[in-house]
Amino acid sequence: MGCGLLAGVVSAAAVEPRYDVVVYGATPAGIVAAVAAAREGARVAVVEPSPWIGGMVAGGLTRTDTGKVETIGGITREFFARAAERYGGRHLWFAEPHANRETFEAMLRESGATVLRDQSVRGVRREGLRLASLVLADGRSLDGRQFIDASYEGDLMAWAGVAHTWGREGRAQYGEPLAGFFPMELRPQSAEVMASVCSCLGGQGPHYVHGTPAAISARDARGRLIFGVTDSQAEPGSADRRLQAYNFRVVVTRRPELRVPFPRPRNYEPARYELLRRLIAAYPQVRFGRLFHLGEVAAGKYDLNAQGLCSSDLPGGNVGYIEGDPATRARIRQEHLDYLQGMLWYLGHEPEVPAALREETNSWGLCRDEFEDHGHFPTALYVREARRMLGEYVMVQADCQTEITKPDTVAMGSFVIDCHIVQRRVTPEGWVRDEGSFPDAPARPYQIPYRSLTPQRQEMENLLVPVCLSASHVAYCSLRMEPVYMALGHAAGLAAVQALRADQPVQAIDVGELQAKLRAQRAVLELAGAAGVSARKFKGAVLDDAQGEFVGVWTASGYGQPIEGGSRHDANTDKGRKSARFVIPVAVAGDYIVRLAYVAAPNRATNVPVVIAHAGGRTERQVNQRLVPAIDGHFAELGTFPATPKAPVVVTIETSGTDGFVSVDAVQLVPAR
Numbered sequence: 001m002g003c004g005l006l007a008g009v010v011s012a013a014a015v016e017p018r019y020d021v022v023v024y025g026a027t028p029a030g031i032v033a034a035v036a037a038a039r040e041g042a043r044v045a046v047v048e049p050s051p052w053i054g055g056m057v058a059g060g061l062t063r064t065d066t067g068k069v070e071t072i073g074g075i076t077r078e079f080f081a082r083a084a085e086r087y088g089g090r091h092l093w094f095a096e097p098h099a100n101r102e103t104f105e106a107m108l109r110e111s112g113a114t115v116l117r118d119q120s121v122r123g124v125r126r127e128g129l130r131l132a133s134l135v136l137a138d139g140r141s142l143d144g145r146q147f148i149d150a151s152y153e154g155d156l157m158a159w160a161g162v163a164h165t166w167g168r169e170g171r172a173q174y175g176e177p178l179a180g181f182f183p184m185e186l187r188p189q190s191a192e193v194m195a196s197v198c199s200c201l202g203g204q205g206p207h208y209v210h211g212t213p214a215a216i217s218a219r220d221a222r223g224r225l226i227f228g229v230t231d232s233q234a235e236p237g238s239a240d241r242r243l244q245a246y247n248f249r250v251v252v253t254r255r256p257e258l259r260v261p262f263p264r265p266r267n268y269e270p271a272r273y274e275l276l277r278r279l280i281a282a283y284p285q286v287r288f289g290r291l292f293h294l295g296e297v298a299a300g301k302y303d304l305n306a307q308g309l310c311s312s313d314l315p316g317g318n319v320g321y322i323e324g325d326p327a328t329r330a331r332i333r334q335e336h337l338d339y340l341q342g343m344l345w346y347l348g349h350e351p352e353v354p355a356a357l358r359e360e361t362n363s364w365g366l367c368r369d370e371f372e373d374h375g376h377f378p379t380a381l382y383v384r385e386a387r388r389m390l391g392e393y394v395m396v397q398a399d400c401q402t403e404i405t406k407p408d409t410v411a412m413g414s415f416v417i418d419c420h421i422v423q424r425r426v427t428p429e430g431w432v433r434d435e436g437s438f439p440d441a442p443a444r445p446y447q448i449p450y451r452s453l454t455p456q457r458q459e460m461e462n463l464l465v466p467v468c469l470s471a472s473h474v475a476y477c478s479l480r481m482e483p484v485y486m487a488l489g490h491a492a493g494l495a496a497v498q499a500l501r502a503d504q505p506v507q508a509i510d511v512g513e514l515q516a517k518l519r520a521q522r523a524v525l526e527l528a529g530a531a532g533v534s535a536r537k538f539k540g541a542v543l544d545d546a547q548g549e550f551v552g553v554w555t556a557s558g559y560g561q562p563i564e565g566g567s568r569h570d571a572n573t574d575k576g577r578k579s580a581r582f583v584i585p586v587a588v589a590g591d592y593i594v595r596l597a598y599v600a601a602p603n604r605a606t607n608v609p610v611v612i613a614h615a616g617g618r619t620e621r622q623v624n625q626r627l628v629p630a631i632d633g634h635f636a637e638l639g640t641f642p643a644t645p646k647a648p649v650v651v652t653i654e655t656s657g658t659d660g661f662v663s664v665d666a667v668q669l670v671p672a673r
Contacts, residue, residue, distance in 0.1 A: 030150030036493030059380030063295030154468030391470030
């Protein structure tokens with residue numbers, strides 16, 4: 001465990017006035033924490049090391065990742081509603097960056113909190129198990145009674161000597177199927193898909209394209225790896241210190257009166273985009289909206305984010321960022337900025353880019369009225385994941401999917417378990433593959449315990465950590481959404497004041513009292529029906545999709561009301577090469593009714609082939625998955641078949657020749673009499 005950027009515990013000279021609560025980081029979570037504490041009458045200071053407040057929500061990430069909006073309440077929902085007021089209540093969650101920043105400014109101003117901008121911190125001063133002050137770079141001491149680390153990097157907890165980690169745990173550490181080194185297979189996409197217009201832009205193409213879509217060589221003519229590809233090899237599921245990729249969330253527009261042409265960076269290096277060139281060569285008709293994800297926000301603007309193999313993310317570019325000093329972090333931020341600016345320039349100007357793609361790229365541009373003091377580029381590097389505290393309770397994958405209730409809940413999460421590419425690597429055969437970006441896994445709406453915000457009792461008793469909270473890498477891949485951070489900031493702000501008034505360590509406060517206060521302020525701590533549909537409610541034997549054997553890369557989904565919170569579909573790609581197989585043993589010989597559960601939708605296949613192997617032979621069926629299943633709204637009956645302990649029922653769902661998405665949720669076996 002390191003102490004962070006600088007020497008952790010230092011002495012100071014001049015002393016600022018003492019504050020009840022000191023919040024480090026004017027991120028959305030930090031601002032909500034400050035507002036919550038100040039509204040309780042506390043004297044609050046917010047220390048922000050950059051000139052800008054609002055973190056990612058004011059810094060480009062305006063197509064807010066909400067998950068189930070029913071889990072968002074309290075001061076968090078108040079903020080988003082206020083930001084949307086200028087649009088007549090439309091664009092809730094999706095206001096423009098400057099609207100979000102102005103709303104944060106107004107809420108801080110109304111709260112009376114003191115905001116110290118552009119203030120780097122040199123270290124901290126401790127008194128036993130308590131933080132006493134932050135020491136600013138100019139030597140001033142900012143004294144406080146309670147502290148909240150709301151930074152994206154977890155710097156304050158590191159300076160304070162609180163146990164933490166970063167990178168990926170091994171699969172065995174917490175028993176997480178998605179943990180550790182995670183090499184991905186090829187995820188083929190057709191030329192038609194890559195040339196399609198995204199549904200975000202009103203087209204019929206898929207919302208998002210994941211992973212490596214085609215076989216692309218990883219080496220140049222001299223056998224050297226091209227830029228952005230590594231020769232990293234490891235055992236699947238093994239632990240490492242790698243992080244999912246960072247990027248800038250650029251806000252773009254096609255409005256002529258607002259559009260600013262993408263600039264050519266001073267450090268432009270076309271060779272960095274050799275992988276992009278090869279991807280385009282594989283799909284000459286590829287669209288701008290297939291290389292980037294374009295999420296619509298207010299006023300004809302779009303939040304440009306990464307998708308697929310080669311996009312705005314810079315896998316591996318964050319190495320050294322967490323423990324880096326300010327100069328190192330500034331260099332890494334600039335490298336990310338240069339990379340994305342260069343990519344946009346490359347697409348719009350280099351002659352090897354097809355003319356249609358160059359023209360389409362140049363129809364987009366930066367927004368003239370956004371980030372005017374930063375060249376119209378976002379102010380915040382998107383640090384998707386950094387340090388994670390090892391606190392009183394470590395949240396893991398099961399806490400997002402199965403063990404979803406907590407007695408000390410202070411907020412809820414619901415977003416899918418979503419990890420961006422960690423690295424692009426060469427296979428033994430010489431091809432590029434993405435690694436770390438496991439298929440999105442559904443999360444049920446889950447409760448987040450107060451204990452995940454508190455350090456271990458023997459380490460620190462007046463610090464709360466709502467952003468770099470105590471969680472594994474896998475759990476953090478769902479937790480890392482701004483509305484969740486903000487909800488945890490709300491809880492941290494109130495908890496800090498409660499601990500101060502009770503003169504107790506933060507670990508010892510009455511959590512029931514905190515929960516009552518949060519509920520009174522309209523925070524969401526529980527959600528009716530969040531447990532979803534349990535397999536145990538159905539008769540007979542039910543095997544969920546998690547118990548099936550899947551061939552090919554299937555996409556996990558929480559759409560509809562799937563059994564056990566999630567189902568899978570074939571993404572309507574790679575037909576004939578994907579299948580799902582379920583083996584259902586029986587203890588007693590007899591006849592059994594066999595059923596298939598799926599989630600119906602208009603884009604589903606009408607002709608899904610299902611093969612049932614049984615004691616009497618082999619039977620083929622076809623299922624129309626656009627129809628709502630007739631049995632319990634979940635299951636379609638496939639027939640009655642004999643089975644014995646030595647000849648179990650085996651159900652195989654195939655994808656050959658299907659005319660839409662194939663869904664697999666569960667299979668059921670019920671004795672016929």
